[in-house]
Amino acid sequence: MATHRPEDRLHQSFADIARLLERHRVLESLAHQQDSPRRDLVEQLQHRQNVAELGKRLRVMHAADIAHVLEGLPLDDRMTVWREVAAESAGDVFVEVSEAVRGSLIEGMEQAALGEVLTRLDPEDLAYVSAALPDEVRARVEQRLEQSERTIFEDSIRFPRSSVGYVMTREWVEVSDQHSVGDALVSLRRLDAMPPQTDHLYVVDVRHVLRGVVPLPVLLVSEPAVRITDLMREDVVTFSPTDEAKSAVGVFERYDLVSAPVIDNRGKLVGRLTVDAVLDVLRDESSLQALRSAGLSEDEDLFASLWDSARNRWPWLAINLVTAFIASRVIGQFESVIQQLAALAALMPIVASIGGNTGNQTMALVIRSLATDQIQPDRSRRLLTKELSIGILNGSVWGLIVGGFAVIIYGQIGLGLVMTGAVVLNLVIAAAVGVLIPLGLHAAGRDPAHGASVLLTFVTDGMGFFLFLGLARVFLV
Amino acid sequence: MATHRPEDRLHQSFADIARLLERHRVLESLAHQQDSPRRDLVEQLQHRQNVAELGKRLRVMHAADIAHVLEGLPLDDRMTVWREVAAESAGDVFVEVSEAVRGSLIEGMEQAALGEVLTRLDPEDLAYVSAALPDEVRARVEQRLEQSERTIFEDSIRFPRSSVGYVMTREWVEVSDQHSVGDALVSLRRLDAMPPQTDHLYVVDVRHVLRGVVPLPVLLVSEPAVRITDLMREDVVTFSPTDEAKSAVGVFERYDLVSAPVIDNRGKLVGRLTVDAVLDVLRDESSLQALRSAGLSEDEDLFASLWDSARNRWPWLAINLVTAFIASRVIGQFESVIQQLAALAALMPIVASIGGNTGNQTMALVIRSLATDQIQPDRSRRLLTKELSIGILNGSVWGLIVGGFAVIIYGQIGLGLVMTGAVVLNLVIAAAVGVLIPLGLHAAGRDPAHGASVLLTFVTDGMGFFLFLGLARVFLV
Numbered sequence: 001m002a003t004h005r006p007e008d009r010l011h012q013s014f015a016d017i018a019r020l021l022e023r024h025r026v027l028e029s030l031a032h033q034q035d036s037p038r039r040d041l042v043e044q045l046q047h048r049q050n051v052a053e054l055g056k057r058l059r060v061m062h063a064a065d066i067a068h069v070l071e072g073l074p075l076d077d078r079m080t081v082w083r084e085v086a087a088e089s090a091g092d093v094f095v096e097v098s099e100a101v102r103g104s105l106i107e108g109m110e111q112a113a114l115g116e117v118l119t120r121l122d123p124e125d126l127a128y129v130s131a132a133l134p135d136e137v138r139a140r141v142e143q144r145l146e147q148s149e150r151t152i153f154e155d156s157i158r159f160p161r162s163s164v165g166y167v168m169t170r171e172w173v174e175v176s177d178q179h180s181v182g183d184a185l186v187s188l189r190r191l192d193a194m195p196p197q198t199d200h201l202y203v204v205d206v207r208h209v210l211r212g213v214v215p216l217p218v219l220l221v222s223e224p225a226v227r228i229t230d231l232m233r234e235d236v237v238t239f240s241p242t243d244e245a246k247s248a249v250g251v252f253e254r255y256d257l258v259s260a261p262v263i264d265n266r267g268k269l270v271g272r273l274t275v276d277a278v279l280d281v282l283r284d285e286s287s288l289q290a291l292r293s294a295g296l297s298e299d300e301d302l303f304a305s306l307w308d309s310a311r312n313r314w315p316w317l318a319i320n321l322v323t324a325f326i327a328s329r330v331i332g333q334f335e336s337v338i339q340q341l342a343a344l345a346a347l348m349p350i351v352a353s354i355g356g357n358t359g360n361q362t363m364a365l366v367i368r369s370l371a372t373d374q375i376q377p378d379r380s381r382r383l384l385t386k387e388l389s390i391g392i393l394n395g396s397v398w399g400l401i402v403g404g405f406a407v408i409i410y411g412q413i414g415l416g417l418v419m420t421g422a423v424v425l426n427l428v429i430a431a432a433v434g435v436l437i438p439l440g441l442h443a444a445g446r447d448p449a450h451g452a453s454v455l456l457t458f459v460t461d462g463m464g465f466f467l468f469l470g471l472a473r474v475f476l477v
Numbered sequence: 478m479a480t481h482r483p484e485d486r487l488h489q490s491f492a493d494i495a496r497l498l499e500r501h502r503v504l505e506s507l508a509h510q511q512d513s514p515r516r517d518l519v520e521q522l523q524h525r526q527n528v529a530e531l532g533k534r535l536r537v538m539h540a541a542d543i544a545h546v547l548e549g550l551p552l553d554d555r556m557t558v559w560r561e562v563a564a565e566s567a568g569d570v571f572v573e574v575s576e577a578v579r580g581s582l583i584e585g586m587e588q589a590a591l592g593e594v595l596t597r598l599d600p601e602d603l604a605y606v607s608a609a610l611p612d613e614v615r616a617r618v619e620q621r622l623e624q625s626e627r628t629i630f631e632d633s634i635r636f637p638r639s640s641v642g643y644v645m646t647r648e649w650v651e652v653s654d655q656h657s658v659g660d661a662l663v664s665l666r667r668l669d670a671m672p673p674q675t676d677h678l679y680v681v682d683v684r685h686v687l688r689g690v691v692p693l694p695v696l697l698v699s700e701p702a703v704r705i706t707d708l709m710r711e712d713v714v715t716f717s718p719t720d721e722a723k724s725a726v727g728v729f730e731r732y733d734l735v736s737a738p739v740i741d742n743r744g745k746l747v748g749r750l751t752v753d754a755v756l757d758v759l760r761d762e763s764s765l766q767a768l769r770s771a772g773l774s775e776d777e778d779l780f781a782s783l784w785d786s787a788r789n790r791w792p793w794l795a796i797n798l799v800t801a802f803i804a805s806r807v808i809g810q811f812e813s814v815i816q817q818l819a820a821l822a823a824l825m826p827i828v829a830s831i832g833g834n835t836g837n838q839t840m841a842l843v844i845r846s847l848a849t850d851q852i853q854p855d856r857s858r859r860l861l862t863k864e865l866s867i868g869i870l871n872g873s874v875w876g877l878i879v880g881g882f883a884v885i886i887y888g889q890i891g892l893g894l895v896m897t898g899a900v901v902l903n904l905v906i907a908a909a910v911g912v913l914i915p916l917g918l919h920a921a922g923r924d925p926a927h928g929a930s931v932l933l934t935f936v937t938d939g940m941g942f943f944l945f946l947g948l949a950r951v952f953l954v
Binding site: 006007064068074096185189191193217219221238239240252254274275278283285286289302313314317320321324332338339342346347348354357368372373383389409457465 | 698764
């Protein structure tokens with residue numbers, strides 16, 4: 001049997017393609033160095049052979065694997081490979097690649113070639129990629145759709161990108177509530193194949209309202225004469241197309257679902273949410289969250305152009321700069337104190353840094369709990385009390401250690417006491433903002449992770465400097 | 478039909494239980510206030526009624542939902558609810574709750590009651606939770622297993638926790654390669670039900686070697702006389718029990734799998750990896766990564782005891798403190814310079830902060846690309862060159878802005894120039910360490926996210942202070 005270890009095969013493909021690309025680059029550079037207008041025929045031949053081999057290698061690969069390879073290649077190599085992807089799989093690859101990489105493919109392609117790829121997509125996939133398309137291309141492709149396809153297309157783009165309606169499929173297998181198992185099997189035999197990840201037949205009445213579902217294994221072991229409604233399960237987890245796609249992740253996880261029907265508010269079947277879509281949503285969510293908390297507003301292609309990459313980092317750099325300046329002005333107010341006791345300048349970053357660290361720990365826990373929907377409104381006060389207590393406890397323990405070091409290094413007991421006091425107070429503030437910032441963002445309907453870290457560090461830095469230098473002014477100079 | 482919006486129902490359950498717990502608390506506190514040894518009979522009755530109602534509410538809930546509710550409750554409420562979970566579902570709930578919460582349940586239970594719950598688990602689930610059990614409980618339960626169960630149990634705990642063998646199920650439906658569709662259907666009818674998330678029958682030969690798979694939909698529409706081997710697909714994605722479970726996430730995502738056979742190195746079928754296990758792995762991975770990068774070494778129950786929570790945060794606080802002290806000593810070397818120009822103390826955190834910010838942006842991208850397996854070794858130099866260029870570009874743009882502000886505030890052109898220079902150099906260093914730290918950790922076989930942020934901030938803080946104060950000493954004083 002041709003069982004295969006998928007990772008091994010993918011790595012092998014990647015290595016093969018890298019080798020072909022290397023040869024491609026060598027041959028290209030040789031061609032450019034050639035002074036004579038008559039290029040060496042042998043080299044031309046080698047070049048063509050190499051490209052043909054690349055195309056051959058790609059033809060045996062799964063579209064998702066080609067997409068993965070494209071994502072891992074620098075821009076020029078990526079276009080070399082993309083040009084050799086066979087026309088029949090180019091559409092699938094185009095849908096599979098990440099959004100950032102899809103943008104780079106669109107930029108690098110002629111409009112005619114792009115149109116060619118797009119015409120091979122079904123209307124649902126077309127809707128999925130349409131946001132990234134240049135307006136004129138999108139309009140042209142849309143015009144070419146037949147009436148039935150256009151209906152699906154327009155229905156698909158109607159829902160916001162974060163909704164179940166956007167990620168659901170419009171392919172499912174349904175059966176009338178009047179039918180027997182035998183009738184159902186006859187109509188199933190008429191289908192070429194069932195849509196991927198079909199684990200249930202959906203039972204609908206004449207008005208197309210979902211009445212229940214029949215698991216395939218149950219159908220498999222039932223006699224033809226049995227009525228479908230006798231096999232049907234009526235306690236079904238359903239979604240509405242306007243539900244947040246994110247919220248489906250927890251539901252699929254808790255109930256171990258493979259797919260779930262999507263119904264409108266009259267109970268009519270309008271789509272099906274499959275676990276592969278849910279897996280994508282979770283993957284995107286978690287990787288975007290990591291990028292966001294580091295201050296990248298958007299997904300970034302690792303090999304995007306220098307200028308695009310540099311600019312992608314500006315919005316948060318600007319915010320960071322403003323907050324750093326404000327913290328700097330806090331210090332500025334104490335310049336005379338620092339002039340009298342330069343040790344303060346050396347010690348103040350410690351107070352700020354330990355505050356930022358504990359605040360981020362608290363915040364990571366709160367954000368995680370919000371994401372898994374585990375903080376009920378009436379629990380937040382209890383949580384705040386607990387985190388404040390930890391702040392006092394850890395502040396005392398670590399404040400004394402920090403203060404002790406300050407006494408050892410600078411030989412001033414007063415300096416140590418001021419430092420201990422500043423650490424305790426800053427950790428309490430860090431705990432408070434660590435709880436309140438994500439809860440506040442969540443209550444305001446925002447993503448609690450987005451911007452939270454910058455906001456928190458701003459508070460813990462500013463307050464760290466203010467508390468330490470303020471206490472020093474009062475007690476030391 | 479009883480279709481239901483799962484989130485709504487869960488919120489309703491949570492609200493109902495919260496109400497019952499509130500009443501529970503009121504009744505408990507009344508009972509404690511009672512001075513007379515003869516407690517009020519009416520109150521006792523109310524109390525018992527309330528507990529009974531709680532039990533009734535829990536009996537209609539899915540085990541996964543009860544687990545979710547337990548995770549969202551403070552310790553005392555959690556134990557109140559846990560005591561009322563019916564014996565027949567307690568085992569499932571115990572398996573479903575997060576590891577941290579399972580630990581709190583174990584701590585709060587009598588050993589006898591714990592043993593009672595554990596005896597209801599099948600050997601696979603028992604293996605799954607066994608790591609958390611006190612040694613004597615585990616030994617006692619293990620002794621009580623029958624021989625066949627013990628074999629499964631011992632096979633399950635043999636694999637490391639991060640492996641496919643640990644998260645796979647040992648339940649699948651197999652059929653002999655000698656059978657026809659009719660034979661297969663006869664043996665299927667003998668099963669009570671198929672294991673959850675069964676989408677294929679596994680075809681094995683007499684030696685129990687996997688020969689191929691038959692999708693259920695194909696079986697459904699085939700004539701009884703057809704041979705199984707004629708329907709079978711031989712190009713199957715398989716895993717080995719020693720594969721990293723993490724690596725399966727990308728494979729399930731790329732090929733949209735529902736389940737995949739796990740085979741040993743002789744090709745024999747030993748298990749089945751299902752998408753719900755993969756979803757759990759991805760969920761754990763992404764939430765743990767967020768916690769780790771904030772400096773929490775372990776998962777933490779939001780309502781764990783104060784002392785446990787406080788201590789969970791110590792290891793990284795200690796590391797943070799050491800790095801902050803080293804950065805502080807860097808500043809300490811320049812105390813005489815700061816004494817002469819206190820403005821330096823106010824401006825130096827800006828240089829450090831902007832370096833930390835850009836470094837973290839670079840690092841988040843590199844970590845994400847490593848996680849999705851998109852950095853090939855020969856690409857890393859190219860990536861480094863690109864990030865260094867962005868560092869120079871963004872350093873110049875933002876360095877000039879920062880320098881300009883310094884000139885405006887302090888009226889010293891020299892100070893502005895020193896600041897611009899320090900920002901450019903620090904951003905280049907930040908880009909270099911932002912690429913090299915995660916690549917280095919990855920090459921050393923470590924999780925690239927773990928500790929990376931602390932290490933990076935240490936470098937960007939230390940270098941930020943050193944560059945700025947060093948340039949100031951050379952050019953300004």
